[in-house]
Amino acid sequence: MQARTTDRPSNAALAEALFALADREPPGERRVELLRAGYWVLDATRPAAHRVAGEVARWLQPIVSQLAACPGIGSLEAAVQRLAGGAGTFQGHREHFLSRMEVDEVLAAGPEELLPSRMRGACHWHTSDSDGKASLETMARVCERRGHTWALISDHSKGLEVARGLDPEGVRMQRRRLERWNHHHGEDLYLVQGLEVEVLEDGTLDVPASERLDVDCVIAAVHRQLGPDRDQTERLLRALATPGVHVLAHPRGRHFQQRAGIRARWEVVFAACAEAGVAVEINGFPRRQDLDWDLARVAAEQGCWFLLASDAHAPSHLEFDAYACAIAVRAGIARRQILNALQPEVFVAWLEGAL
Numbered sequence: 206m207q208a209r210t211t212d213r214p215s216n217a218a219l220a221e222a223l224f225a226l227a228d229r230e231p232p233g234e235r236r237v238e239l240l241r242a243g244y245w246v247l248d249a250t251r252p253a254a255h256r257v258a259g260e261v262a263r264w265l266q267p268i269v270s271q272l273a274a275c276p277g278i279g280s281l282e283a284a285v286q287r288l289a290g291g292a293g294t295f296q297g298h299r300e301h302f303l304s305r306m307e308v309d310e311v312l313a314a315g316p317e318e319l320l321p322s323r324m325r326g327a328c329h330w331h332t333s334d335s336d337g338k339a340s341l342e343t344m345a346r347v348c349e350r351r352g353h354t355w356a357l358i359s360d361h362s363k364g365l366e367v368a369r370g371l372d373p374e375g376v377r378m379q380r381r382r383l384e385r386w387n388h389h390h391g392e393d394l395y396l397v398q399g400l401e402v403e404v405l406e407d408g409t410l411d412v413p414a415s416e417r418l419d420v421d422c423v424i425a426a427v428h429r430q431l432g433p434d435r436d437q438t439e440r441l442l443r444a445l446a447t448p449g450v451h452v453l454a455h456p457r458g459r460h461f462q463q464r465a466g467i468r469a470r471w472e473v474v475f476a477a478c479a480e481a482g483v484a485v486e487i488n489g490f491p492r493r494q495d496l497d498w499d500l501a502r503v504a505a506e507q508g509c510w511f512l513l514a515s516d517a518h519a520p521s522h523l524e525f526d527a528y529a530c531a532i533a534v535r536a537g538i539a540r541r542q543i544l545n546a547l548q549p550e551v552f553v554a555w556l557e558g559a560l
């Protein structure tokens with residue numbers, strides 16, 4: 206658990222207490238309500254303790270109030286143990302995640318040049334062409350309204366059946382819409398077409414080289430075979446060595462509460478990224494936060510480029526870039542290492558290997 210120096214638990218600590226209690230509950234309504242309360246606290250933009258009424262199940266309200274009144278982290282942990290009737294069953298799937306309030310605190314204390322509002326490019330978002338909720342044009346307009354000058358669309362390739370990915374014809378149709386947008390609005394917001402392709406278990410990509418040539422930016426990612434039972438360094442190295450790969454997205458494939466993500470020798474992976482000129486993504490989707498700040502620091506030490514991503518699947522998700530910025534601040538990453546900070550034509554030059 207993480208504590209602030211003030212005498213009341215932070216939202217992150219309070220959320221962790223609720224998740225720890227949920228861990229002790231058998232499957233059922235009580236467990237679901239504890240989890241829901243934990244997520245609500247984690248995403249709250251203000252101290253959650255003051256506003257629990259109406260937000261969490263009635264039986265939980267006195268418990269949340271009691272936890273929120275604990276005068277320190279030791280006292281909070283003791284309260285959790287008392288309520289759970291023993292030690293927690295923490296499994297490591299919630300380590301190194303920022304609560305929404307921590308994101309705001311980190312950004313407020315960090316350098317101005319790493320604020321989300323100072324990022325020119327809005328990177329890695331999905332449209333209704335794959336598993337996003339809004340059209341390309343709607344998403345682009347929201348990016349423009351947020352003050353970005355370019356944006357990187359990243360729909361899934363067809364290999365990821367669960368996400369209704371794009372086949373070659375779908376890529377070409379999207380390309381035409383993107384060119385139409387750039388013809389009319391490119392001066393205000395220049396769109397770059399990316400494709401999030403799947404790194405298969407053997408490290409090959411699910412889209413053949415001939416089809417990858419059609420897009421500006423190839424974003425390689427793992428979504429399956431994420432078991433922690435084996436070291437997956439070789440899988441990633443093979444993907445990184447594939448000509449035409451620009452970005453390694455959410456490298457671990459971890460997911461809050463569900464899985465810790467793959468194991469790999471990360472210094473080796475990031476050294477290969479730096480060598481091949483493949484950018485490392487910091488995915489700001491709140492349940493991913495992948496890389497976390499410790500691993501991002503390892504990548505920074507290897508001299509990698511970074512792409513700060515929202516992984517938005519709806520217009521409101523675009524603001525998840527704040528989580529990625531906060532992780533970059535915590536990792537000590539400089540603005541000159543961040544692709545989002547580039548002018549659109551410089552980013553395009555980088556994609557073409559001219560930088």
Ligand SMILES: [Zn+2]
Nearest residue numbers: 401426454455
């Ligand atoms: Zn993904």
Ligand SMILES: [Zn+2]
Nearest residue numbers: 331359401516
């Ligand atoms: Zn994605």
